Amino acid sequence: xxxxxxxxxxxxxxxxxxxxxxxxxxxxxxxxxxxxxxxxxxxxxxxxxxxxxxxxxxxxxxxxxxxxxxxxxxxxxxxxxxxxxxxxxxxxxxxxxxxxxxxxxxxxxxxxxxxxxxxxxxxxxxxxxxxxxxxxxxxxxxxxxxxxxxxxxxxxxxxxxxxxxxxxxxxxxxxxxxxxxxxxxxxxxxxxxxxxxxxxxxxxxxxxxxxxxxxxxxxxxxxxxxxxxxxxxxxxxxxxxxxxxxxxxxxxxxxxxxxxxxxxxxxxxxxxxxxxxxxxxxxxxxxxxxxxxxxxxxxxxxxxxxxxxxxxxxxxxxxxxxxxxxxxxxxxxxxxxxxxxxxxxxxxxxxxxxxxxxxxxxxxxxxxxxxxxxxxxxxxxxxxxxxxxxxxxxxxxxxxxxxxxxxxxxxxxxxxxxxxxxxxxxxxxxxxxxxxxxxxxxxxxxxxxxxxxxxxxxxxxxxxxxxxxxxxxxxxxxxxxxxxxxxxxxxxxxxxxxxxxxxxxxxxxxxxxxxxxxxxxxxxxxxxxxxxxxxxxxxxxxxxxxxxxxxxx
Numbered sequence: 001x002x003x004x005x006x007x008x009x010x011x012x013x014x015x016x017x018x019x020x021x022x023x024x025x026x027x028x029x030x031x032x033x034x035x036x037x038x039x040x041x042x043x044x045x046x047x048x049x050x051x052x053x054x055x056x057x058x059x060x061x062x063x064x065x066x067x068x069x070x071x072x073x074x075x076x077x078x079x080x081x082x083x084x085x086x087x088x089x090x091x092x093x094x095x096x097x098x099x100x101x102x103x104x105x106x107x108x109x110x111x112x113x114x115x116x117x118x119x120x121x122x123x124x125x126x127x128x129x130x131x132x133x134x135x136x137x138x139x140x141x142x143x144x145x146x147x148x149x150x151x152x153x154x155x156x157x158x159x160x161x162x163x164x165x166x167x168x169x170x171x172x173x174x175x176x177x178x179x180x181x182x183x184x185x186x187x188x189x190x191x192x193x194x195x196x197x198x199x200x201x202x203x204x205x206x207x208x209x210x211x212x213x214x215x216x217x218x219x220x221x222x223x224x225x226x227x228x229x230x231x232x233x234x235x236x237x238x239x240x241x242x243x244x245x246x247x248x249x250x251x252x253x254x255x256x257x258x259x260x261x262x263x264x265x266x267x268x269x270x271x272x273x274x275x276x277x278x279x280x281x282x283x284x285x286x287x288x289x290x291x292x293x294x295x296x297x298x299x300x301x302x303x304x305x306x307x308x309x310x311x312x313x314x315x316x317x318x319x320x321x322x323x324x325x326x327x328x329x330x331x332x333x334x335x336x337x338x339x340x341x342x343x344x345x346x347x348x349x350x351x352x353x354x355x356x357x358x359x360x361x362x363x364x365x366x367x368x369x370x371x372x373x374x375x376x377x378x379x380x381x382x383x384x385x386x387x388x389x390x391x392x393x394x395x396x397x398x399x400x401x402x403x404x405x406x407x408x409x410x411x412x413x414x415x416x417x418x419x420x421x422x423x424x425x426x427x428x429x430x431x432x433x434x435x436x437x438x439x440x441x442x443x444x445x446x447x448x449x450x451x452x453x454x455x456x457x458x459x460x461x462x463x464x465x466x467x468x469x470x471x472x473x474x475x476x477x478x479x480x481x482x483x484x485x486x487x488x489x490x491x492x493x494x495x496x497x498x499x500x501x502x503x504x505x506x507x508x509x510x511x512x513x514x515x516x517x518x519x520x521x522x523x524x525x526x527x528x529x530x531x532x533x534x535x536x537x538x539x540x541x542x543x544x545x546x547x548x549x550x551x552x553x
Contacts, residue, residue, distance in 0.1 A: 040069075040318055040319065040320040040321040040323065041316050041317060041318045041319060041320075041323075042057055042316070042317050043314065043315075043316055044314065044316070044317070046306075046310040046311040046313055046314050047308075047310045047311075049238070049290070049291045050293040050315055051237075051290070051291060051292050051293055052234050052235065052237075052238045052290075052291070053315070054197055054224050054237070054241065054317075055224055055227065055228070055232075055233075055234035055235070055236075055238050057193075057197075057224075057319070058193055058197070058225050058227070058228035058237065059233075059234060059237075060319070061189060061192075061193045061196075061228075062186060062189055062225065062228045062229055063228070066320050067320075069319075069320035069321065070189065070319075070320060070321070071322035073327070074192055074324050074327060075530060077326050077327055077329075078188055078191045078192050078195065078326050079188065079526070079527065079529060079530070080331070080502060081145070081146045081166045081169075081195075081326065081331075082166075082169050082188075082191060082526065082529070083506060083523065083526045084145050084146060084166070084331065084502065084505070085139040085145045085146070085166050085169055086120070086139070086169075086526060086541070087505070087513075087523075088138070088140075088144050088145045088509060089135060089138035089139040089141070090120050090510065090512075090513035090514070090543075090546065091142070091429060091509040091510065091512040091513050092138045092141035092142055092429070093120060093121065093513065093546060094512050094513035094546060094547045094548065094549055095429055095512065095551065095552040096548065096549065096550070096552070097138075097141045097265075097551070097552060097553065098262055098551075098553065099137050099141065099262040099266040099269075100134065100137045100141050100265075103130075103133050103137045103138075103269065104119050104134040104138070106130065106134070107126040107127070107130035107131050107133070107134045110130075111126050111127040111130040112125065112126055113125055115178070116128055116178070117131040117173070117175075117177040117178060118131060118538075118539075119134045119135055119541070120134075120135055120138060120546075121513075121541070121542065121543055121546035122541075122542065123542045125177075128174040128175070128178055128226075128276060128280075129280070130273070131174050132170045132171055132174045132269070132272055132273060132276055133269045133273035134269070135174075135269075136168065136170050136171075136268050136272050136273075137265065137266045137268075137269035139166075139167050139268075140165065140167045140265050140266070140267075140269065142335050142394075142429060143265065143332075143335065143336075143337060144332050144334065144336075144509075145165055145166050146330065147163065147166075147329065147330045147332065147338040148163070148164040148165070148195075148198075148199050148202055148328065148329045149161055149162075149163065149202075149330070149462075149463035150162035150163070150164065150199075150206070150463065151203065151463040151464055152328070153464060154323075155203075157204070157313070157314075158200075158203040158204055158316075159203065159463065160203055160204050160205055161202075161206055161462070161463040162201070162202035162205065162214055162217065163202070163208065163214040164198055164199065164202045164214050164217055165214075165268065166195065166329065167215070167218060167269070167272075168218045168221065168222050168268065169194075171194065171222045171226050171272060171276065172190045172191050172194065172225060173540055173541060174226075174276075175190070175225070175229035176190075176534070176537040176540075177537060177538055178229075178230060179229055179230055179231075179534075180534035180535065180537075181534055182534055183532060183533050183534055183537070184528075184529045184530050184531055184532030184533070184537060185530055186229075187529065187532070187537060188529060188530055191326075193221075193224075193225055194218075194221045194224075194225040195221075195324070195326040196318060196324055196326070197220065197221035197224055197225070197317065198218045198220070198221040198325075199325025199326065199329065200315055200316060200317055200325055201217040201220065202214070202217055203325075204313035204314070204315060205217075205304075205312065207299075209303075210299070210303040211251055211252045211253075212249060212251060212252065212299060213250040213251060213252050213254060213255070213267050215250060215267045215268045215272075216244075216245070216249060216250070216271065216299070218268055218271070219244050219248070219268075219271040219272055219274065219275040220241050220244060220245065220275070222272045222275045223240040223244050223276065223279045224237050224240075227240055230279075230283065232279065232282065232283050236279075236282040237279070238288075238290060238291075238292075239282040239286065239288035239290070240278040240279040240281075240282040240288060241278075241288075241292055242288035242291075242292040242295075243278035243281070243282065243286070243288035243289070244275045244278050245289075245292045245298050245299065246289045246295075246298060247274070247278070248274040248275070248278075250267055250270070250271055254267055257383070260391035260392050262391075264391050265391065294310060294311050300312055327491065328491045329491060330489055330491050331489040331498065331502060332489060333489045333501050333502075333505060334426035334428065334505060335394060335427045335428060335429060335431065336400045336427055337378070337395045337397075337400065338466075339371070339374070339375035339378055339397075339466070340375070341466055341468075341487040341488075341489060341490065342371065342375075342467065342484040342487050343369050343401050343468050344400070344401065344404055344487065345481075345484045345487030345488055346369075346468060346470035346481030346482075346484045346487075347401055347404060347405060347470055347472075347481070348404075348414075348418060348421050348425065349418065349481050349482075349484070350472055350479050351408055351414055352414055352415075352416060352417075352418060352421050354472075354474070354479050356474070357472060357479065358408055358409060358411075358412055358414070360475070361409045363474050364445075364473070364474050365448070365474070366449075366450060366472075366473040367401070367405075367445075367448055367449045367473070368451075368452065368471045368473070369397060369401065369449060369469070369470050370451075370452050370453075370454040370458065370469045371451070371452075371453070371454060371458060371467065371468045371469075372453075372458040372459045372462040373459050373462075374462075375466070375468070376451070376452075376453040376454075378395065379395050379396060379397040379400075380397050384396035384397070384399070385398055385446070387437060388437065389437075389553070390432040390433070390437070390552070390553055393432050393436075393437050394432055397449075398446045398449045399442070399446060400427070401449060401470075402442045402443075402445035402446045402449065403427060403431050403436065403442050404425050404427060405445055406439065406441050406442045406445060407425050407431070408425055409441070411424065411425075418488065418495070418496065419488075419496055419500055419501055422488055422496070422501050423500075423501060423504040426501075426505060428508055429509075429512065429552055430552070432552070433553075454467065454469075461485060465485030465490070465492070466484065466485065466486070466487060467483060467484070468483070468484045468487075469482060469483050470484075489501075507519065507523075510522065510523060512547065512549070513547055514543055514544075514545055514546065514547060515545060518544055521543075522543045525540065526540070
């Protein structure tokens with residue numbers, strides 16, 4: 001079988017083949033290659049300049065070099081993730097969350113630009129990096145948009161398990177607003193490309209292992225995609241990636257501590273702002289560090305030294321078909337840290353199967369949750385057993401599960417289908433407000449929860465799935481969920497009506513920010529992005545009447 005690879009030009013220079021930048025296209029008569037690409041992907045080997053390769057890949061995919069051979073299912077998937085992120089963002093602004101509001105006002109009041117981009121709910125033009133910072137911060141504030149766990153079962157060594165989130169679509173829309181030649185189909189292709197770069201990096205390099213924040217992968221992807229959409233060369237993109245990695249590395253200190261700060265939710269926004277600023281400077285001639293993945297004093301080789309001087313990993317990036325990273329990303333069905341999704345699925349499963357629990361909730365004696373690392377360490381941290389801020393509550397397993405259970409108890413009964421039960425109990429921003437965090441019933445339920453680490457049996461099943469079990473000791477019975485691996489919203493879940501549940505989520509969040517009829521029209525505009533022309537994208541994020549509620553915090 002013939003396969004197309006992009007390999008370093010030095011491999012083939014002696015064969016007299018045409019050099020193309022740092023890579024050439026070569027047909028290999030083979031069906032196997034260690035970590036190699038194929039006719040639907042490019043292969044950036046560890047002994048090549050991968051920063052330059054990422055730049056060329058972004059230019060080629062967004063520019064249409066490979067034709068339109070991305071499967072419709074991939075476009076559909078990224079549209080859902082994009083709409084999900086926007087609805088998270090506009091609702092965070094309507095409830096006046098601190099960082100998104102501050103960054104939006106900063107963009108509107110201090111960085112207006114006639115040749116700029118727009119923040120959510122406004123037609124005012126701002127410096128693109130400031131509009132992106134504001135929108136990405138809003139998108140991320142609830143911690144409720146998409147998630148990737150950096151796991152590719154198909155390729156050996158591509159299971160690094162780094163986290164990542166779909167926080168970066170504002171980069172694409174800002175770039176489109178700076179370049180009216182970009183239409184909706186190209187914008188979606190750029191989103192797919194951005195998710196591909198950050199998603200595949202998450203498969204091959206675990207930043208969290210070295211206490212580096214996961215947004216670095218997204219920042220690299222943002223620089224590449226923003227530059228490619230605005231006509232940057234591969235060399236300019238390489239410079240921007242080099243600057244981003246050399247100058248702007250965020251530590252996970254932003255996520256440590258008993259009560260988390262605004263920095264946790266704004267991490268992607270701040271790193272992306274820096275990446276886009278780096279790209280703007282590179283396009284004006286600033287030359288950043290080259291070949292950053294092989295630089296011995298950059299984070300990749302510093303933390304994973306390579307005696308041969310190569311990058312620690314090969315990188316494979318899809319350009320056609322349906323095997324894209326975005327297809328393995330997961331939806332959150334409401335507001336909760338994704339590591340708790342298995343416990344929530346198990347809770348709902350137990351409540352739907354055992355209605356007696358809600359008929360006599362006072363008979364609940366104990367709730368035992370067993371999960372894997374890193375879930376146990378992140379949302380089972382003893383400091384999270386008594387959260388006092390929204391940012392800490394949404395990273396507390398005992399709080400998240402107790403809040404959903406309290407809501408079920410207040411309803412008294414649930415629908416008999418899992419999909420409708422998910423919609424009925426979906427956690428909203430109001431479930432993390434001041435009154436909710438101190439709710440006496442929630443606190444009482446929290447005291448009944450025992451959260452344990454499942455050891456090797458559970459750890460070995462992550463990040464393939466989210467291995468979790470929950471046992472509810474009710475009267476004299478132990479009601480067990482069994483092992484939950486692929487909860488509703490997980491990319492490998494095949495039982496949930498994902499579209500039905502997401503539509504409920506979009507409306508729940510959207511109607512916090514705007515009137516119901518405006519919300520429906522806005523959702524339709526986002527759904528139809530594929531047919532937008534360049535002029536349509538200029539006002540994609542604009543809508544009338546952003547509501548202003550009392551601050552949720």
